[in-house]
Amino acid sequence: MAGAAVAGCGGGSSSTDPDRNAKAKSFTLVITRNAIEGGKNTEEAEWITKTVIPRFVEAQKAKGVTAKVTFRGYGVDDEPYKTKMALDLKSRSGADVFDMDGIWVGEFSQAGYIAPLTNVAGARADTWDGWAHIPRSVQGLATFDGKRYGIPASTDGRVLYFNKRLFARAGLPANWQPKSWDEIIAAGQALKKVPGVTPIQLNAGTAMGEATSMQGVLPLLAGAGAEVYANGKWTGGGTAVKEVLGLYSKIYGQGLGDPKLQQEAKGRDKSFAAFAAGKIGILAEGDYFWRDVINPKTGIAKMADRDQAVGYAMFPAITPGRAIRGQSFVSMSGGAVTVINPNTKYPQQAFELLTFMNSPEMHKARTAGTPEITSRTDVNTEILKGDAFLSYIAEKVLPITAYRPGLAAYPQVSTALQEATASVVSGKTPDEAAAQYTKKLEGIVGGAANISTG
Template identity: 65%
Template sequence: MRPTRTLAVLAAAVLTLTACGSGEPSGDGSATLTITANAISGGKNAATANWTKSWLIPKFEEAQKAKGKSVHVLFQPNGVDDEQYKTKIALDLKSRTGADVIDLDGIWVGEFAQAGYVKPLAETAGPEVEQWEGWSQIPQAVQGLGIFDGKKYGLPQGTDGRVLFFNKTLFAKAGLPADWQPKSWQEIIDAGTALKKAGVPTPVQINAGTAMGEATSMQGALPLLVGTGSEIFSNGKWTGASQAVKDVLGFYRQIYTTGLGDPRLQQEAKGRDKSFQEFADGKIGILAEGDYFWRAVIEPKAGVAPMQNRDKDVGYALIPAKQPGAGVRGQDFVSMSGGAVRVLNPNSKNAKLAWELLSFMHSAEATKAGLAGEARITSRSDVNEEVLAPDPMLNFVSEKVLPITSFRPGLAVYPQVSVALQEATAAVVSGKSVDEAAAAYQKKLEGLVGGASNVAQ
């Protein structure tokens, strides 16, 4: 694994440097700070750009003025492909330039940290970082989005969580409870079997294969893996053809070779979209998905596959560990989350002031203002308690899922490892044995991460 080299290659592809505005004093004796994000008014992530310009900057400058400080904050917008943005930020940091406060995808944190482009927050801004009131409002598991190697590199922004959605009408037909909460993988199999006997076309949908892309990893393979007590990367090594991986593949095989799942759906280019519609049409009994499915797919008015009676007909449950207590950290239930973070530029000329800006951006007031009236899950429990109260499902994710969630490793090779894991699930879905699929995954993994010494069995 050579993340430094990977970022350096990306950076070399960019031909222009961004002017540095790192907390340098202005001619009038005031200080100037800069913020950058892959957001631009009228384009990509417009809401973030609008909040930054119209609410955040005026409010922060006003707060600083009340302290007797003259501070100007500038926003550097971007509206490009994520990889282009990543390359630009990598070049800025490598060249010791760039904005003081930087938006990053959480999946990039480890890569940037290993490259030396970002440093732990306390190392950059000082001990006041650990004294911030916001840490007590961010669940420890959610803080993990900005943590690498045990150190806090960034503050998490909004996040999400994976659960099991189920159709209560189909459950009633199969004699299953409306408050279903499986406590093991076997109880998912048992529910699927009951749904099959009741004539449900597709009892269980767990994303599998490469056509589903990262949705296979995030909605299926990785939650199942942490449900065995293992993670895809831990203690400096990648998880190979271990018993944990074989257990995950065995569960997939059990679903897709016994008629509980539809193997053809996993191979279709639009298979995930089709699964959404089939669930909305009452053809799928249990579906593993993120809260996005609730708020954007089956949302009654503006959803992609709207369900008019969503609130009455759709239930949701925590994803169980393989058996009680078998999950990571000894958990009974597990989940996976994603999201973005904000980091400090270690080259900032005024790092302590930059931390004041960053912590202000993640205050309860600023977090709530950034929602612009929408019900979305934030990293702060106090904000979630207020804004999610009218939506039981999103409140469920905030209160029950976020404290037990896990995150993908923020390393450069992860996307390729993820594809290898997807290929392994595709193999068992198409009928190959667990041992065959695991052996092929092990071989591919070793080639990706630099040999067997970087793989744990």
């Protein structure tokens, strides 16, 4: 396991001088990410080699500086890439600027492999003008213990999708936006009267894997006013977790969801096909569901009338104002973060490259022809103006979103939460499932002292 490799090997980064070689008239930098021309994430690789590098070198030349920048690409699964980054950083080698999944940031920080941007690049890391265009919620993707470790380039969001045609048959509004969990249940009960329809698909159980956590438990937990990890402690099976499991109990105990679908190895894919066929009323998913699953032209479960038949709404708090940060609506997001190797010989030049890669011009070049949600509001406003759905995610969802904790224990904690939902779907009470979760959590995170009551 790469996580074990990271967690067990401290001593990566050393204290650094942000100004070393700052006035160098020539320098060499290496960029790495899990992308390779002609293979995995080929567009990203081509963007770096054909746009970022030549334009950055040209900009440096205009300042009288000779820059040599090379790209070292990989085309492997995430875990081998993660292990390679960890081993490079542990040995104080590797690329100067590299990408990592946001969920790894805390883990790499605790191992001593990466450092806050202000430690690496100095005070200028906090005064970069780009921060004003990246919502604080999105900056959270690159933040650990209140400090920024890199810059997120893009992100996503989770929403509730609903079938407007089924809603019309159930007497529900086409502009539905539930303001509480009770309103979700009420919509489910109305949809239950429509023959042949599963009212709600809320991912549950371990067969759905991380989709249960990201599309179900975690946004609901945020809606109940808690996060899975906060203030140095993991959230146990207290009030918030019981409320989340209570909603699962209502959905699957009242026949508003299909419990068998949650247990099938391909249950998630089947839920996609069922929604596309007009057999599911409400489905919780990420924005890729719109872009890549039910896309009328290229989707894996094409939905010819998607633009007319599918609505979308934000996850509500359990009741208005009860969500994290006093919000009334929530979401969960993920994405990659570009960071600087704290062992770089050229920290100031690496920071210039990092910010150059995340400038409006480079974001627009990267997304040309394939609109996606970037981390920058100024860029999104321009490139998404013709896309109502992605604009909705960028403008409504990202400012209220949250992220998973980037800690080594998280995958096991996530599985424990998935198991708790499976218990409730199988008939256990929320209190029983919450108690089992707390017991399991104690074993994962080193005892009750590391757990809050939630």
